[in-house]
Amino acid sequence: MSDAPPHAGLASRVRRLIHRPTGNALRAAVLGVNDGLVSSFCLVMGMEGAAATREAVVLAGLAGLIAGACSMALGEWLSVTNSREMNTKRLSDMAHEIAHAPDTAMHRLVSVLAAKGVTRADAEREAAEIMRNPKAAVDTFARDVLGINPKERGGNPVQAAVISFVLYGSGALVPLLPFLVTSGPSAKLSSILACLGALGLVGWGTSTFNGRNGWFSAARQILIGAMAAAFTYGLGALFGSL
Numbered sequence: 001m002s003d004a005p006p007h008a009g010l011a012s013r014v015r016r017l018i019h020r021p022t023g024n025a026l027r028a029a030v031l032g033v034n035d036g037l038v039s040s041f042c043l044v045m046g047m048e049g050a051a052a053t054r055e056a057v058v059l060a061g062l063a064g065l066i067a068g069a070c071s072m073a074l075g076e077w078l079s080v081t082n083s084r085e086m087n088t089k090r091l092s093d094m095a096h097e098i099a100h101a102p103d104t105a106m107h108r109l110v111s112v113l114a115a116k117g118v119t120r121a122d123a124e125r126e127a128a129e130i131m132r133n134p135k136a137a138v139d140t141f142a143r144d145v146l147g148i149n150p151k152e153r154g155g156n157p158v159q160a161a162v163i164s165f166v167l168y169g170s171g172a173l174v175p176l177l178p179f180l181v182t183s184g185p186s187a188k189l190s191s192i193l194a195c196l197g198a199l200g201l202v203g204w205g206t207s208t209f210n211g212r213n214g215w216f217s218a219a220r221q222i223l224i225g226a227m228a229a230a231f232t233y234g235l236g237a238l239f240g241s242l
Helices: 010-018 026-049 054-100 102-115 120-131 134-145 157-173 177-179 184-210 214-240
Strands: none
Touching: 010 054, 026 054, 026 157, 026 184, 026 214, 054 102, 054 134, 054 157, 054 177, 102 120, 102 134, 120 177, 177 184
16 A cells, blocks of 8 residues: 555646647647648649649749748747747746745645645645655646646747648648649649648548537638639739730
8 A cells, every 4th residue: 555645646636637638739730731731722723823834833833832831940940949948937937936935936836736626735735745846846837837848848949840841841732743743724623623622621620629510610621722722813814914
C-alpha cells in the first residue's frame, strides 16, 4: 500500500484536467492546406480567365506556391518565436515572484487549485508541498497558472515553419497538378474538379472542430471556394480582354 498522503498528486490531476487535447494541431493542418488550396485555385483560374498559356499558368502557379508557402512559413516562425520569448519572460517573472514573494505565489496557487475543484484544505497542503521545491513550483505555475508547457514554451519555431510550408504547399499544388500532365480544356476541367473535391475534404475536416455537420461544412467550403475562383476567373477574363 502506498505511503503517499491522500492529497498527493492533486496538482498533476488538475493539470490533466486543464490540458486535455483540443485538436489544435488538426485545426492548424486543415486551415494551412485550405489557405494554399484556395489561393492557388484562384490564381490558376485567374490566369485561365485571361487565356494564358499552359506554361504561364504553371509558372504563375509555382511562383505563387513558393511565395505563399515562404510567407506562411516566415509568419509562423515569427509567431512561434515571439510566443517563446514572451513565455520565457513570463516564466522568469514567475520564478522571481516565487523566490521573492512566496506568500503571494502561494496564495495564487491555492486559488487556482481550489478553482479546479480541489478542496481548500487539500489545495493549501498541495501548494505548500509544491512550494518547497522552487523548480517544481515554477513548473506547476507554468502549467496551471500561465497555461504554458515549460518544456515547449510555445513550440519549436523551425518545426512550425517547416510544417506550415509543407501544408500550404500541399494545398497549393492541387490546382497545378493537372497542368503538369496535360493542357487545354481537359487541364482546366481536371483542375476545377480536383479543387472542388479537395475543398470538400477540407470542409469535412473543419467539421471535426467547428461542430457543424460534415456534409454542410463540405458543401459550404466548396461553394465559397468556387465563388472565389469564379470571381478571379472573371477578373482574368476582363483584364485579359483589354
